[in-house]
Amino acid sequence: MSSCTTNPIIKALGETLVTKNGEVKTADLVKGKSVIGLYFSAHWCPPCRGFTPTLSSKYTALKEAEKDFELIFISGDRDQKSFDDYHKTMSFPAMSFDNDDGNETLNELCEVQGIPALVFVDGATGALITKEGREEIEKENFIEKFPYTPKQFNFLESLGDTLVTKSGKISTKEALQGKSVLGLYFSAHWCPPCRGFTPTLGKKYEELKKAGKDFELIFVSSDKDQKSFDDYHNEMPFLAMPFANRDGKNELSKAMGVSGIPSLCFVDATSGKLITDEGRSAITAPTFVEDFPYHPKLVNDLGVTCSGLNDKTSLILFMEDSSEDDQKAMTASLTEIAEAEQKKPENEQAVERFFTAIGEGPVNQIRGACKLALKFGHKHELKEDTSGSTNWGCDGCGKGGGSVEGRFRCSDGCDFDYCGECNKKAKEKQEDREPSIIILQLSAKGKYYKSSSTVTASSIRSFIQDFKDKKLTASKWNE
Numbered sequence: 001m002s003s004c005t006t007n008p009i010i011k012a013l014g015e016t017l018v019t020k021n022g023e024v025k026t027a028d029l030v031k032g033k034s035v036i037g038l039y040f041s042a043h044w045c046p047p048c049r050g051f052t053p054t055l056s057s058k059y060t061a062l063k064e065a066e067k068d069f070e071l072i073f074i075s076g077d078r079d080q081k082s083f084d085d086y087h088k089t090m091s092f093p094a095m096s097f098d099n100d101d102g103n104e105t106l107n108e109l110c111e112v113q114g115i116p117a118l119v120f121v122d123g124a125t126g127a128l129i130t131k132e133g134r135e136e137i138e139k140e141n142f143i144e145k146f147p148y149t150p151k152q153f154n155f156l157e158s159l160g161d162t163l164v165t166k167s168g169k170i171s172t173k174e175a176l177q178g179k180s181v182l183g184l185y186f187s188a189h190w191c192p193p194c195r196g197f198t199p200t201l202g203k204k205y206e207e208l209k210k211a212g213k214d215f216e217l218i219f220v221s222s223d224k225d226q227k228s229f230d231d232y233h234n235e236m237p238f239l240a241m242p243f244a245n246r247d248g249k250n251e252l253s254k255a256m257g258v259s260g261i262p263s264l265c266f267v268d269a270t271s272g273k274l275i276t277d278e279g280r281s282a283i284t285a286p287t288f289v290e291d292f293p294y295h296p297k298l299v300n301d302l303g304v305t306c307s308g309l310n311d312k313t314s315l316i317l318f319m320e321d322s323s324e325d326d327q328k329a330m331t332a333s334l335t336e337i338a339e340a341e342q343k344k345p346e347n348e349q350a351v352e353r354f355f356t357a358i359g360e361g362p363v364n365q366i367r368g369a370c371k372l373a374l375k376f377g378h379k380h381e382l383k384e385d386t387s388g389s390t391n392w393g394c395d396g397c398g399k400g401g402g403s404v405e406g407r408f409r410c411s412d413g414c415d416f417d418y419c420g421e422c423n424k425k426a427k428e429k430q431e432d433r434e435p436s437i438i439i440l441q442l443s444a445k446g447k448y449y450k451s452s453s454t455v456t457a458s459s460i461r462s463f464i465q466d467f468k469d470k471k472l473t474a475s476k477w478n479e
Contacts, residue, residue, distance in 0.1 A: 009036060009126035012105040017072060017093045029093060033123040035069035035147040037133060038110060040117040042076035043086035048116040051134065055118065056091040058137045065143050069123070074106055076115055078445065100445065107443045113311045114259065120148055132254060151251075155272020158251040163218060164233065164240040175239060179269045181215040181293040183279060184252060186263040188222035189232035194262040197280065201264070202237050204283045211289050216269070220249055222261055266294050281305045298338040299331060300353075303360025311443045312352040315464065317455065318372065320359045321432035330435065331356055333457040341464070350468035351439065365398045369478040370440070370448050373433050376426035380412035396422030439467050446477030 010030060016023040030036060039055060041048040059071050073094035077083040083097040095102060106112075110119045110131065118133030129147055130136065136148040162169045176182070185201060187194040205217050219240035223229040229243040241248060252258075256265045256277060264279030275293055276282060281304060282294035300307070308314060317334055319327050338354040357363045367374050376396050390402035396418050401407060406420025418426060435455040441447040449472040453459040466472050 007124065007126040008109060009038070009106065009121050012102040012109070013072065013095050014099045014102050016096065018087065018096055019093045020088075023096075024093070030070055030123060033068050033070045035067075035129065036121050036123050037069060037071035038074050038106060038119045038121065039071060039092070040074045040076060040107070040110070040112050040115050040119070041086075042078075042115055043082045044077065045115050051116045052086075052089060054138065056089070058142060059092050062143060062146060065146075067143070067146050069120075069147065074103060076445065100447075103445065104441065104443075104447075107311075108313070111311075112443060113257070150254075153251060153255045153272075155252075155255070155267070158248040158255070158272075159218070160241060160245045160248050162242060164242055166234070166237075169242075170239070175216060176269055179214055179216045181213075181275065182267050182269045183215060183217040183238075184220050184256065184265045184267060185217060185238070186220045186222065186253060186256075186258050186261050186265070187232075188224075188261055189228045190224065191222070191261050197262045198232075198235060200284065202235070204288060205238050208289060208292060211292075213289075213292050215266075215293065220252055222249075278305055278307050281307075298342065298354060299335045299356060301356045301358050301361070302363055302366075303358060306355075306361060308353040309355070309440070309442065313350070314353040314355060314440045315351045315437060315460075316355045316357055316366065316440060317435065317437050317460070318357040318363070318367070318433070319435040319455075320357060320363065320375065322435055326435075327356070327358060330455065334460065337457065337460055337464070350464050364395055366440070368398045370438055370450065370475070372436060372438070372450070375430050375433060376418070376422055376428075377430060378410060378414070378416055378418070378426065380410050380414060380416075382408040382416075382418055382423060382426075383411045385409045385417075392417050394419040394422055396425070437463060439463070439472075440477075441474075442477065447474040448477055449474055 010026060013026050015026055017026050017029055041052060043049065062069065071092040073087060073090055073092060075083045075086070075094065075097055077086060077097065080097050087094045110128070116134065117131070118137065119131050120129040120133050121127060122129060130150050132150065133148065136142060136145060139145065156172065159172050161172055163172050163175050187198060189195065208215065217238035219233055219236055219238060221229045221232070221240065221243055223232060223243065226243050233240045255272070256274060262280065263277065264283065265277045266275040266279050267273060268275065276296050278296070279294060282288060282291060285291060285304070302316070317330060319330055322330065334354055334356065341349055341351055357366070364374055374396065385407040390400070392401040392407065393399065394404055395416050397404070399419065404419035404421065406423065408418045408420070408423040410416040437451045437455055437460060439449040449467055451459065451463045453463070
């Protein structure tokens, strides 16, 4: 029983779990298990539904092989019926659907960034074994490899002994000599967004070099063959990992948490410790030379990046209608608060990301989903689009192009559209809104918390403390 009080994973699971035959005590189900698998999934997610039958069969095979583990479904479904219907298709137990606090805690402890996710943890301590359970359990030797303890990551070993230049190979040691920072560019020629970003990255690379920055940039390829790799690398002014080093490429992708391309990460050249995985937005900013090497900012505006918004507990300060001086003052206060929060031990940090909302980015969509006052308008003229396309979304009401009438697009090239109704509202007199704050937890079934207090540094601190003390009432995103 001691593990049930000291193991944070078991504590978060709650006193009982759900099986095909009803509820059972968590302590009884996990007793003696050296490993616990946590399956984060939801019926509304097509990749989840595709993977679940495979996982059920693998679970049965591991049990028949007498592996001392248990697998538990952690639901991201939005109602009890969906949970019940989905769990019926599984051969393993589940955490109770109404255990919202436990769900939130497990998502945070396991750093879940998307579903389906399969995480294996130590049954006694709750320590992470691997977040790559999906990949591991789909291998042919999944029984022999259980419990999937990963090979210890060595950055330099993964890079390999040699790198590729335009004139041939160079030793990795020579290429990195005197470099304090490395950029890792995960990309492929078959990927249109990659091909669109690569010329920009090449120019930025040369400007950083000209500015005397002690760094190197390395292309990490996801191309499908050597020729595609060669042709694509010929367009780049920077180095590359040899295409044949597939194991190293996979190890780097895992270590950096790369889930899609193009992706640009900056790391410490000696240790391989991640500086930022938001290199794309950092290197395209007007201040990309001054900001190098792009250590994460304590506070970001939603118009610059939304990194972490989907999977981290985030505080957003809305102040679109405030004066520029007031915006600067409030941002400075929020930065002080964020700095104080980040100095706390991780288990005492109530908020993980801090954002301002000055006007750009998905501000209206978030306001609409959280029932905050909307305001309509855009900095450039909007012109009617009569193409008939439905593959767009209104930046006012958030509705898809196929469900609204009329489309008015930014005449200056912004990715901005209004439906006819929102365009009409934009021409009406708009009252200024007072600053407001919310705490958003999209990964925890879309919860958010609103403050009713006038925004001051003191009220923000109190709001965070009340959230930490569970004194706030949650609302559901988009309901």
